Structure formats: C-alpha cells, structure tokens
Amino acid sequence: MRHTLRETWSGLTRNAAMTVAVVVTIWVSLTLFGLGLLINKQVDLLKDRWYDQIEISVFLCVKDSTSGNCEPGQDVTQSQKDAIKKALEANPEVEKVMFESKEEAYRDFQETYKDSPIADDLTVDQMQESYRIKLKDPEQYQGVVTEAMGLPGVQNVQDMHTVLDRIFAGLNALKWGTVAMSVALLVAAWVQISNTIRIAAFARRRELGIMRLVGASNTYIMLPFLLESLVAGVLGAVFASATLLGLHHLVITRNLEVSMQALRWLERGDVLVVVGWVALTAIALSIVPTLIATKRYLKV
Structure with a gap:
C-alpha cells in the first residue's frame, strides 16, 4: 500500500x-x-x-365593447351570463367558477391603484363583470380558454399562462x-x-x-x-x-x-x-x- x-x-x-x-x-x-x-x-x-394561484378571467360584455362576442351598445344579458356559467362549470378541466361583479372589480381596482392618479379615472359602471375560473390542472388550460372565447356575451379572456x-x-x-x-x-x-x-x-x-x-x-x-x-x-x-x-x-x-x-x-x-x-x-x-x-x- x-x-x-x-x-x-x-x-x-x-x-x-x-x-x-x-x-x-x-x-x-x-x-x-x-x-x-x-x-x-x-x-x-x-x-x-x-400555476396553482393562476385563474382564467372571462370578462363579460359592456355597452362600449368593440371586440369579442358582444352586441354593439349592449351589456351582457342575464341569460348569457347563466349560459356562460353553465358551460364553464360543465367543462371537466374546471374546478371552480367564481363570479365577480362590477362593484367587486371596482374595489379591487381602487385597492390596486390607490396610490396612483388613475384611481379616480373609472366609475363602477365602467367596470366589467367577469368569471374567475380555477382549474383542476393549471397546465391544462387551452381547452377552457378556447371554449370561453367562443361563448356569446364574452368580450375577452385573460390568461396569464401565455406570459x-x-x-x-x-x-x-x-x-x-x-x-x-x-x-x-x-x-x-x-x-x-x-x-x-x-x-x-x-x-x-x-x-x-x-x-x-x-x-x-x-x-x-x-x-x-x-x-x-x-x-x-x-x-x-x-x-x-x-x-x-x-x-x-x-x-x-x-x-x-x-x-x-x-x-x-x-x-x-x-x-x-x-x-x-x-x-x-x-x-x-x-x-x-x-x-x-x-x-x-x-x-x-
């Protein structure tokens, strides 16, 4: 050795x-x-x-909407909202669907921009109602986004997965x-x-x-x-x-x-x-x- x-x-x-x-x-x-x-x-x-905290936001039509599946000068109707919610809840990839009213959206907006001059630029009536979607598998989101974008009364679908x-x-x-x-x-x-x-x-x-x-x-x-x-x-x-x-x-x-x-x-x-x-x-x-x-x- x-x-x-x-x-x-x-x-x-x-x-x-x-x-x-x-x-x-x-x-x-x-x-x-x-x-x-x-x-x-x-x-x-x-x-x-x-991914676990991400939600898909489905924004509903308002009177001044110029894109999406909206009728010019018309807010989303109650029947359209009910149909959207029913379709989303029936999707097997969706775990939970939550509705956010204009008032709730306005409170969130005020909280987010409380120290900014734009906090007073919008009113409650100008806010959009939306559905917040929580997925069972956050990585399986494309089918839900595609379905939501094709529903009447939907102005836009915001999905952070793309970013x-x-x-x-x-x-x-x-x-x-x-x-x-x-x-x-x-x-x-x-x-x-x-x-x-x-x-x-x-x-x-x-x-x-x-x-x-x-x-x-x-x-x-x-x-x-x-x-x-x-x-x-x-x-x-x-x-x-x-x-x-x-x-x-x-x-x-x-x-x-x-x-x-x-x-x-x-x-x-x-x-x-x-x-x-x-x-x-x-x-x-x-x-x-x-x-x-x-x-x-x-x-x-």
Whole structure:
C-alpha cells in the first residue's frame, strides 16, 4: 500500500500541470451540471407557486365593447351570463367558477391603484363583470380558454399562462443550455483524464515493464492511476460543491429570499441533494475513463 500511495503522489506531482487542468475542467463542468439541476428544481418550484394561484378571467360584455362576442351598445344579458356559467362549470378541466361583479372589480381596482392618479379615472359602471375560473390542472388550460372565447356575451379572456409559458420557456432554455455546456466539459474532462493516463503510462513504461516481469497483478499496476484520477475528481467535486453552496447563499439566501419573499426558492437541502449527484458524477468520471485508458495503454 505504501508503494501505491508513493506512486500516486509521484504521478500527481510529476504531471502537476495536467492534474491542475483536469481538476479545473471537472470543477467547471460539475458546477454547470449542478446549476442545470438546480435551475430545473427552481423552475418546478416556481410553477407550483404560480400555476396553482393562476385563474382564467372571462370578462363579460359592456355597452362600449368593440371586440369579442358582444352586441354593439349592449351589456351582457342575464341569460348569457347563466349560459356562460353553465358551460364553464360543465367543462371537466374546471374546478371552480367564481363570479365577480362590477362593484367587486371596482374595489379591487381602487385597492390596486390607490396610490396612483388613475384611481379616480373609472366609475363602477365602467367596470366589467367577469368569471374567475380555477382549474383542476393549471397546465391544462387551452381547452377552457378556447371554449370561453367562443361563448356569446364574452368580450375577452385573460390568461396569464401565455406570459408565464414564455418565462418558463426561457428558464428551460437556460437549464438545457447549462446542461449541454456541462456535458461538453465533462467529455473534455474524460479526454483529459485519458490523456493524463497515457502520458503517465509512457513516463513509467520501464517501471511497468519490470512490474509485469516480476508478476505484479493487474490491480496492483492500475491502482496508482485510479487513485490519481480519483484525487483529481474529488478535488473537482469539492470545488464544485463549494461553488454551488456559495452561489445559493449569496444569490438566494441573502438576496432573492429577502427581496421576493412571496416566491418559493431553493432551500439548502435541495442544494445538498444536487451536491450528492455531483459527487457521484465525479467518482464515475474519475474511475470509468481511467479503467478504459489503463486497459488500452497499459495492456494489463
């Protein structure tokens, strides 16, 4: 064992530049890999928070309506309101239908714009009645929107999913872009580890030849190379884990959780789970290419 540890240390110091390059590549690639996993988790948290609270608003016709399924100069009739409510409640995707009167809409308007000059621009009569729809599955909304837009007496349908879907599409693009870059760097780390093993094997070719002649086992010959790559992988994983934990503390704990408390943010436990995956990936990245490279270059 002493010989193995001595050979491992000798290999790390002899190829110090290559070792540092491997560690840095693994560090950056695992950090990006971890960020991709964290972004994916954060997107799910935001979806759970925002989608569960989203309602579809079906605004009913008023006299000055110029669009939708409205009759010029006519408010929505009671029979139309009853038909709209009945159709919405019959939709299997709808969990609950709530009616908002002009008075309720006016109170909400006054509360929202109480500190703005426009608070006195509208009267109760100018407000629109509406139905607020809560869905069983917030992501299954298109059928309800399509049906509501075709009902007589409906002036407009407001659906925040169209805005949120663009936001989440951007976040998903960021997530997959981060994962793609991390995969590219992981491949680069794989190649670097293989090249490091090849260079180390060439530098020790005489020693390895003597060890084969005296009957050293394959495991005995490969073990120093495995330990070298494992040390590089562990160092890269430690730096990547520290980076992820540091980013979580600086970006989320000290900033986002303070400035936007209404939203759900990643907790430290979520980061620790990702750190576990980073560690497993680092070990696999260290061992697998080393085993392949030693079998190829050392011919043991």
